[in-house]
Amino acid sequence: MKAKAKTLGLSDRVSDIILVVLCSLILLIVAYPLYYVLVASVSNPYDVYAGKTFLFPSQFTLEGYASVFSDPQIFNGLKNSIIYTVIGTVFSVVMVYCVAFPLSRKDLPGRKWISIFFIITMYFGGGLIPTYLVVRDTGLLNNMWALFLPGGVAMGNVILVRNFFENNIPNELMEAAKIDGADNMTVFLRVIIPLSRPIMAVMVVFSMVAFWNDWFTALIYLKPEQAPLPLVLRSLLIASSASKEAVTDVGYAELNRITEMIKFSSIIVAAAPMLIIYPFVQKYFEQGFMSGAVKG
């Protein structure tokens, strides 16, 4: 019996090691491309293209970043992105809360039908062109609000928030507030909102990510000078890939050196903000999806 337990312990230890090695390998595959771009963004691009920067920067420089922030187009895109992200996030989170709270209330007459009314929009839509035509006919072309309104209410988020209300905020608390004479709005503002900070943090991050990374909506509804950062980067990153001349011809050297550096540093500038914020709310992800999976 004892011997058996011992061998078991051993086989467990072996499988532990295999798991850790496997996960480390996956970790490396996922993280390395980002690390490579980070290293390349502070290196001389010719060294990058010559394969000298697999692990460490070569001829360290911050010129790429300086160029990104001094390029009027990229800077404008960055400014637009920040405005859209802030306004879009506030608007989206307010909308999500305005729907999630009533739908979490079992005493709301018509709750089921209102739910269906919203949930249908998760599965059916008008498609690209009918939506485009409505946006145009409501005068939102070239208007920032075209980024926020046509998406309607983010129903996936509503379900997560509603489940949080139902599972984490005790009904007795609301009852108690009501006995004290609080009306629905007071309960919403004084009880629900303060008690739902964790899920609100998740909603803020999800919305920020969505607006910060969106470019297609801006492409079809907005003017070029209203373009957010990812759309500005499109001409830089997608239209031009390093040409043979850029890498070999000395005549192009200086101009291309800057252009190539901007590519790497602009990727970092576009990706870094969201990569920095999500770990702060990561612990709530599983929790949120769990309640979403059970009931949603």
Place this chain on the structure above:
Amino acid sequence: MKEGVFSVTNPSAITKQRGAGPGSPAPHGKTLGKRIIQSWQLYLLLLVPVVITIIYKYIPMYGIQIAFRDYVPSRGFFGSEWVGLEWFERFFTAPTFKRMIVNTVKLSLYGLLWSFPMPIILALAINQLRFKRFKRVVQTVLYAPHFISIMVVCGMLRIFLSPYGGLINLLLGGQHIDFMTDPGYFRTIYIASGIWQDAGWGTIIYLATLSAVDPGLYEAAKIDGASLFQRIKSIDIPMLVPMIVLQLIMSAGGIMSVGFEKVFLLQTQLNKATSDVIAVYVYEQGIVNHAYSYSTAIGLFNTVINIILLLVVNKIAKKAADVSFV
């Protein structure tokens, strides 16, 4: 319009609400009318979201009818002339029709085949990691690519796949393969980068499901001499099956809608033989060429196929695993 919605919703709510009984703070003696009046603030909260949803979700749905009309801007959604199935016929006889269908289905199916199992395998591995801190690090890193814009991911791909000094060519020992212009590489690029970006994020739903496993079950299995592999096989996988089937049904409903944004950004003149998909055609016809009715018809065709696939797979799953979505 919104009042209409509420008045429609109310009657059937009566039976439902009375039945809701326990946990409902509404005192039972009150009439429906009184309860509606009492809830006026809740309806007020819903007002703006309902209006936005009607305008930007329901009116476009109603506007799909331009797929059967010849849409003229001056006459609007409902004043343009009916043309029956003319646009659909035009699509079915378009020179690239067959290629687009084949490309769309192949890209989705191969994508599903490769991408679908990844989060499950990852979740099974992560779930068994016993070093909490390492587990947290693995999760954090694996989630990261999900938070990056598709534009940035495609930009990185183009840099890495460049024939002159791109990372992949460097790793292959200084080759000059032009991946972006070769139709043979397109699907691999699309699917592999998709796995890189979203497999980690996809583990969340499975990890959440696995977190409900009673730790005592693992202990009991250990005492019975079950190895790690056996524990995964007989505890974890059965736990995940309903969720896996549910996810599969949902994926089936998206077979015809490949990720438009990524195809659009990875498409070049030279890889169109494999990258030409329906979604890009919808965009080109509609937004670029202003062929509004034609584009809407193609989009509708796509949606109908998706719904049919969803229902078929749903039915199969219901029979095979007793799990269903609708």
